[in-house]
Amino acid sequence: MGGEIRLAILGCGEITRIGHLPxxxxxxxxxxxxxxxxxxxxxxxxxxxxxxxxQIGSDYKPIxxxxxxxxxxLPNSLHTPVNLETxxxxxxxxxxxxxxxxxxxxRSCCELAERKGVLLAVGMNRRFVASHTLLPIVLQERSxxxxxxxxxxxxxxxxxxxxxxxxxSRKLAGGGALIDYAVHLLDSLIDWFGPASHFDxxxxxxxxxxxxxxxLQLQHDGQSGPVKGQVRVSRTYPLSNRLLxxxxxxxxxxxxxxxxxxxxxxxxxxxxxxxxxxxxxFPHTTTFYKQLDNFxxxxxxxxxxxxxxxxxxxxxxxxxxxxxxxxxIPEPWSEVSSAPDGAVR
Amino acid sequence: xxxxxxxxxxxxxxGFIGGRICERLVLANVGQVRALVHSPHKAARIARLPIAMPxxxxxxxxxxxxxxxxAKVVIHCGLGNARGIVRGTENLLAVxxxxxxxRFVHMSTTAVYGLTPPPGSETEEAPVxxxxxxxxxxxxxxxxxxxxxxxxxxxxxxxxxxxxYGPYSAWSIRLVQSLRQNAVALIDGGRxxxxxxxxxxxxxxxFLALDNDASSGKTFFITDGEAxxxxxxxxxxxxxxxxxxxxxxxxxxxxxxxxxxxxxxxxGSVRATAxxxxxxQFREILLQIPLTQRLLTxxxxxxxxxxxxxxxxxxxRLGVRRPAQVAQATAPIPDPVDFATQTGTVFxxxxxxxxxxxxxxxxxxxxxxxxVEQWMRHANYL
Numbered sequence: 001m002g003g004e005i006r007l008a009i010l011g012c013g014e015i016t017r018i019g020h021l022p023x024x025x026x027x028x029x030x031x032x033x034x035x036x037x038x039x040x041x042x043x044x045x046x047x048x049x050x051x052x053x054x055q056i057g058s059d060y061k062p063i064x065x066x067x068x069x070x071x072x073x074l075p076n077s078l079h080t081p082v083n084l085e086t087x088x089x090x091x092x093x094x095x096x097x098x099x100x101x102x103x104x105x106x107r108s109c110c111e112l113a114e115r116k117g118v119l120l121a122v123g124m125n126r127r128f129v130a131s132h133t134l135l136p137i138v139l140q141e142r143s144x145x146x147x148x149x150x151x152x153x154x155x156x157x158x159x160x161x162x163x164x165x166x167x168x169s170r171k172l173a174g175g176g177a178l179i180d181y182a183v184h185l186l187d188s189l190i191d192w193f194g195p196a197s198h199f200d201x202x203x204x205x206x207x208x209x210x211x212x213x214x215x216l217q218l219q220h221d222g223q224s225g226p227v228k229g230q231v232r233v234s235r236t237y238p239l240s241n242r243l244l245x246x247x248x249x250x251x252x253x254x255x256x257x258x259x260x261x262x263x264x265x266x267x268x269x270x271x272x273x274x275x276x277x278x279x280x281x282f283p284h285t286t287t288f289y290k291q292l293d294n295f296x297x298x299x300x301x302x303x304x305x306x307x308x309x310x311x312x313x314x315x316x317x318x319x320x321x322x323x324x325x326x327x328x329i330p331e332p333w334s335e336v337s338s339a340p341d342g343a344v345r
Numbered sequence: 346x347x348x349x350x351x352x353x354x355x356x357x358x359x360g361f362i363g364g365r366i367c368e369r370l371v372l373a374n375v376g377q378v379r380a381l382v383h384s385p386h387k388a389a390r391i392a393r394l395p396i397a398m399p400x401x402x403x404x405x406x407x408x409x410x411x412x413x414x415x416a417k418v419v420i421h422c423g424l425g426n427a428r429g430i431v432r433g434t435e436n437l438l439a440v441x442x443x444x445x446x447x448r449f450v451h452m453s454t455t456a457v458y459g460l461t462p463p464p465g466s467e468t469e470e471a472p473v474x475x476x477x478x479x480x481x482x483x484x485x486x487x488x489x490x491x492x493x494x495x496x497x498x499x500x501x502x503x504x505x506x507x508x509x510y511g512p513y514s515a516w517s518i519r520l521v522q523s524l525r526q527n528a529v530a531l532i533d534g535g536r537x538x539x540x541x542x543x544x545x546x547x548x549x550x551x552f553l554a555l556d557n558d559a560s561s562g563k564t565f566f567i568t569d570g571e572a573x574x575x576x577x578x579x580x581x582x583x584x585x586x587x588x589x590x591x592x593x594x595x596x597x598x599x600x601x602x603x604x605x606x607x608x609x610x611x612x613g614s615v616r617a618t619a620x621x622x623x624x625x626q627f628r629e630i631l632l633q634i635p636l637t638q639r640l641l642t643x644x645x646x647x648x649x650x651x652x653x654x655x656x657x658x659x660x661x662r663l664g665v666r667r668p669a670q671v672a673q674a675t676a677p678i679p680d681p682v683d684f685a686t687q688t689g690t691v692f693x694x695x696x697x698x699x700x701x702x703x704x705x706x707x708x709x710x711x712x713x714x715x716x717v718e719q720w721m722r723h724a725n726y727l
Contacts, residue, residue: 153725158389165385165400168392176392206371208395235389236513237724331723333512333716336372336545 004031005296010060010082011073012037012046013163015096019125019288020071025050027289029296033067036060042163064089069299072096073123075166076174080105087112087120094295096123098183098319099312101174106316110309120309121295126184127191127307128290130260130279135245135252136192138262138277139224144247147227152185152243154256155234158212168210176210178203179319181233185243186216186315187307189229194222195314201322202329212236213329216322346448346500348418348555352377354446356403356437357422359387361513362452362506362544366420367391369548381412381423390513403433409440417445420551422452430483431490438494438501448500448561449491450554455507455540455566455693457485460685467694469505469564488564495562502554503564504547507693508578508686511544511713512720520582521726530595530676535576537687540568543713546706553702565698569706569713575687581714585727593676597688603678 007030009016024032032054037043043056057063060070060082069092072082080100086093087109099122100106113120126132138144155177158167166172167180178201190196198219203211212235220227232239241256250266260282265274283290297303353370357363358380370378371394378396381403382388388398401408403423413419419441425433434451441449458466459476473485488503495501510516523529550567554560583592679687698704708716721727 159386161386168385168388168398176389204393206368206394209391209393212389212393237726239725333720334368334372336369 005029005069005299006031006033006067007069007071008032008034008036008060008063008067009071009073010036011075011078011096012039012043013073013075014161015123016071016073017046019286020073020096020292021046021050023286023288023292024071025052027292027296029300030292034060034063036063039163061085064091067091069094069119069295071123075164075172076101076179077166077172080109083109083120084112087116087118090116090118092119092121092295092299094121094123094292095309097187097312098122098174098179098316099309100316101179103313103317103320106309106313110313113309119295119298119305121291121298121305122307122309122312123291124184124187124307124312125287125291126188126259128287128294130282131254131262132188132191134262134277134279135254138252138264139192143250143264144245144252145249146247147224148246148248149227150189150229150243150245151232152189152229153232153234153239154181154185154241155213155232155237155239156241157238158235170208170210173210175319175323176203176205176214177212177233177235178214178216178322181235182214182216182231183315183319185231185233186318187311189218189220189231190314190318191311192222193220193224193227193229195220196318197221197226199318199322199325200327201325202327204329204331205326206328214322215329346555346558348375348448349373350376351418352379352414352416353418353420354379354381354413354416355420355422356381356433357424357452358382358391358398359384360422360424361511361515362509362547363420363422364390364513365511365544366422366548366551367394367396369545369552371395373552379412379414379416381409383423383425403429403436406436406440409437410444413440413444413446417447418555419446419449420452421449427479427483430480431486434487435490438490438499442494442497442499446499448502448555449494450551451488451491451501451503453488453491453503453505453564454481454484455505455568456481457488457505458691460682461689462691462693464691466691469566469697500558500561502560502562504550504554504567505564505693506542506547506550506567507540509542509544509547510578510717512717512724514544514717516578517582517717517721518726520579521586521721524579524582524586524588528677529579530593530679531576531579532595532600532679532684532687533597534594535574535579535592535687537575538689538692539573539575539578539687540689540691540693541571541573541578541710541713542568543706543708543710545708545713549707550698550702550704553698553704557702559701563697563701565702565704566693566695567698567704568693568695569708569710570695571706571710572692573710577710581710585714585718585721595676595678597684599675600678600684604681 009020024030032052034055035043035047036057038058040056040058047054070086072095079095083095196218200217203214205211214233216231218229243254245252250264253263262277265272294303294306298305353375355363355366358367367378367380380391380396380398381401382398383402399412401412403425421437424430457473459481465471475482491501491503546569547567
């Protein structure tokens with residue numbers, strides 16, 4: 001497939017507005033043929049903002065025969081049914097994360113894509129920051145020494161202006177901070193250190209709500225040997241927003257404000273030396289553009305997908321196990337004794 | 346009234362007080378909780394709870410009708426914009442009246458007496474007068490709307506808490522951030538009355554106002570009942586941060602003298618406008634327009650051709666002057682709202698809440714601060 005890829009984008013919410021559409025509208029190998037949203041006014045307004053001469057619709061099924069590829073940026077609960085329809089029609093698919101809200105659904109999508117011989121990419125755009133490629137190089141060189149552990153936190157007061165507000169419905173979103181934020185972190189960690197062999201999971205869902213905070217202890221037994229670490233994500237608290245990997249010789253940090261770098265720090269005598277690693281000639285395009293470019297070039301057979309369905313499935317499997325084995329994060333400040341004297345603990 | 350098996354409707358639920366009310370309603374196993382959500386992105390805290398979160402706006406009665414559902418109890422903490430405080434309260438009361446709501450608890454504030462309540466406002470019977478502050482005056486107007494519906498037959502209760510603090514409170518978050526930036530000074534030695542109200546004490550008062558039919562039609566001050574000063578409150582946060590240096594101090598007199606030297610609204614606006622007009626960024630924007638580019642280039646050339654003396658005179662006429670020198674401040678200057686809030690002398694009395702509601706603050710200041718500290722450490726603020 002050498003010509004322009006005819007693309008449809010489903011779902012014109014915030015992620016499409018700030019990520020997928022700016023990438024698609026500027027990619028020379030892509031022609032946005034359709035913008036689809038239940039709110040056609042929103043879709044039309046987005047098309048106008050990007051001066052796109054595309055068609056607007058509210059139903060994706062009739063357009064599947066007209067396009068080569070589709071981006072599914074609908075609310076999470078709609079990922080699987082739309083993915084299956086799309087793949088079944090032989091259309092290449094880039095599905096926004098999470099691929100599905102259950103492992104069984106994610107597996108169905110992967111298997112169908114294989115049967116149909118079409119690509120299933122997943123919107124793990126963190127894979128397209130330079131540090132995702134740099135860190136395995138650091139690990140392979142063993143410049144950190146023996147790995148002692150990692151600590152990755154990501155969070156702040158939630159400010160995502162979701163068009164549909166689906167984020168706070170368990171039915172529509174499939175979960176909270178874990179499936180929304182941690183899905184990226186877990187994807188990277190599994191890619192670097194191998195699947196989790198042990199985990200311990202806590203969150204602050206009070207029961208049939210969705211968690212704003214999640215804390216996950218993990219152990220991996222991959223090529224880097226056994227590695228333990230902690231992942232913490234929050235939609236309510238300003239966390240440190242960095243990954244720190246501690247080794248016997250040095251530590252590596254991926255700062256959130258510069259994810260295209262890896263900072264190595266080591267103690268030499270009284271001095272703490274640091275060096276910042278970067279990839280040479282790394283393009284200054286957005287991760288969404290790089291992700292789309294990888295998708296397009298993979299359709300053309302020039303590249304391999306950097307984030308495919310099977311990789312996403314491993315993450316969904318872990319998330320599903322976490323939810324099934326969750327413990328409550330202790331919140332002693334929230335507890336009020338029901339004792340007759342009413343003493344607050 | 347027996348309300349715990351009923352549906353309770355909460356407004357302002359995405360805020361600090363409303364969020365805690367929802368948590369406490371869940372802990373109390375109340376029949377059902379319906380929390381009005383105006384801005385879904387702010388709902389992360391209450392989305393953890395097994396409650397319904399209907400969307401809607403206090404300014405839209407239809408949305409309120411739908412959001413209220415079958416609730417017979419309303420706890421109204423919602424604010425919205427200045428217009429929302431009064432009109433939103435009126436809308437909600439009207440919808441509640443139509444729906445036969447049996448008890449309406451209105452979250453007011455001691456700020457109906459102003460940010461610096463005058464001596465004599467220690468009890469609820471003190472007359473409320475216009476203060477000139479938008480928030481304070483709108484909150485007192487909202488109280489009058491509640492009273493009107495109360496006279497019309499609805500069972501209403503007005504609670505007036507003061508400085509409500511606890512986990513998630515902006516008072517503590519802001520204070521810790523300001524202390525880190527060395528931007529806090531004790532005003533007059535920190536003697537101002539703080540009137541702390543630990544959020545769980547306030548929720549206890551709400552529950553008592555629902556339990557107790559004698560609350561109907563009445564207004565209550567709700568505080569911790571302790572004579573906590575702003576110095577106590579600020580120093581408690583200093584201790585959380587482990588800071589050792591004594592806080593800088595500033596007197597009211599110094600602060601007022603500083604404010605006096607600041608330009609007024611009109612002068613300040615004119616100066617700010619002149620600054621914008623003279624800024625490089627603004628000139629660059631103007632230079633994108635061919636006509637203004639030509640005019641400005643001509644004017645700039647003319648100005649440059651003048652002697653230094655004449656150029657200064659022209660600049661002076663255009664208002665290009667050095668900003669007036671202000672007295673060198675020896676300590677951080679509080680903003681006017683903080684200054685007004687921290688210089689009150691009135692400790693509100695809670696005798697009426699004690700005698701009518703049976704209210705007794707369960708959480709003492711020391712315990713409340715300990716819980717705030719525990720939460721702030723968990724939340725990465727400390």
